[in-house]
Amino acid sequence: MPEVLNRIKIAKSFGLASQSYDISSRLQRYTGKNLMSLLPNRSDLTVVDLGSGTGFFTDILASKFQQTIGVDISAKMLSFAQENRSKEICWLEADAYYLPFKANTIDVIYSNLVIQWCDPLDVIIEEILRVLKPGGLFIFSTLLDGTLHELKSSWAQVDDEQHVIDFKTQADLKAIFDKASCKLLEQKSQDLVLEYQNVIHLARELKGLGANHVPKQKGKGLAGKDKWQKMTNSYQNFQEPSGIYPATYKVYSAILVKLNA
Ligand SMILES: C[S@@+](CC[C@H](N)C(=O)[O-])C[C@H]1O[C@@H](n2cnc3c(N)ncnc32)[C@H](O)[C@@H]1O
Structure with missing residues (x-):
């Protein structure tokens, strides 16, 4: 049950960001x-766009493929997408843990920066493989451990609360894929360092994306002014000579193919 409640909170957080997401999503x-x-x-x-958000990529998929379906857990994200994207697209409000498709019916599931929000991950991989046709592809990106390490270690100087979500390692992902009836066709990991004018800029971007819910946080997530100040002082250790504040994103992308049963 806690996992389901977390997913409701994640959906709420992304829903609140439906209007600001597109300008924050570099x-x-x-x-x-x-x-x-x-x-x-x-x-x-x-093709299914799993965790379709505002539908920016669903729209591009729809221009390439015969049938495109956008699936998201957030009703507000879906209504934004429905208003702004191609009328050809079918939009479904659903949790990735319970995909509303029959077994062996989908050719490709595309999913950009979604599954880092899904815990336990092995269950979702099984669900994706259930609905894919044998030979069908899961093409996805996610974030690996080490993502936002500057923010995580700056908060660690202040308290022992969790302020950044847990990200899997590449070895964790491999162990999950090895147990599932799929084969890893291709993978790539890459460090991307984005630049921010200050720590508030970073916090605003995460909020603008709706990526600010931390499932394991004990309190309400609203740090007091003193704590925030201490954290930003600590983040200054990462400030570059040019004055910018970096934040690292460890991006992993891969293609899995469903094996014949
Ligand atoms: C970072 S956004 C990515 C949106 C889009 N893929 C893009 O590239 O812009 C993550 C999206 O995944 C959705 N999401 C998170 N957990 C989900 C779940 N369990 N089932 C379905 N969608 C989920 C969120 O509501 C949000 O729209």
């Missing part, structure tokens, strides 16, 4: 575009 735009280059080069396919 990382997501970059990774999603790279992921597009991994798509199969044929159009007669049914």
Whole structure:
């Protein structure tokens, strides 16, 4: 049950960001575009955009494939997408843990920066493999451990609360894929360092994305002024000579193919 409650909170957090998401999503735009280059080069396919958000990439998928379905847990994200994207797209409000599709019916599941929000991850991989056709592809990106390490270690100087979500290591992912009935066709990991004018800029961007819910946080997540000040002082250790504040994102992207049963 705590996992379900967390997912409700994640949905709420992303929902509140539906209007600000597109202007805050420079990382997501970059990774999603790279992921597009991994798509199969044929159009007669049914493709699901899992965790479709505002539908920016769902729209591009719809221009390439016969049938495109956007799935998201946030009703507000979906209504933004429905208003702003191609009318050809079918939008479904659903939790990735319970995909509303019959077994062996989907050719490709595309998912950009979503599964880092999904815990336990092995269950979701099983669900994705259930709905994919044998030979179907799961093309995705996620974030690895070490992401936002500057923010995490700056908060660690202040208290022992969790302020940054847990990210899996590449070895964790490998162990999950090894147990599932799939094969890893391709993988890539890359460190992207984004630049911020100050720590408030970083915090605003995370809030603008809706990426500010931390499941294991004990309190309400609203640090007092003193704590915030201490954390930002500590973050100054990372400030570069040019004055910018870096934040590291460890991006992992891969293609899994569902094996024949
Ligand atoms: C960082 S956004 C990425 C949106 C989009 N893929 C993009 O590239 O812009 C993550 C999205 O995943 C959705 N999401 C998170 N957990 C989910 C779950 N369990 N099932 C379905 N969608 C989920 C959120 O509501 C949010 O819209």
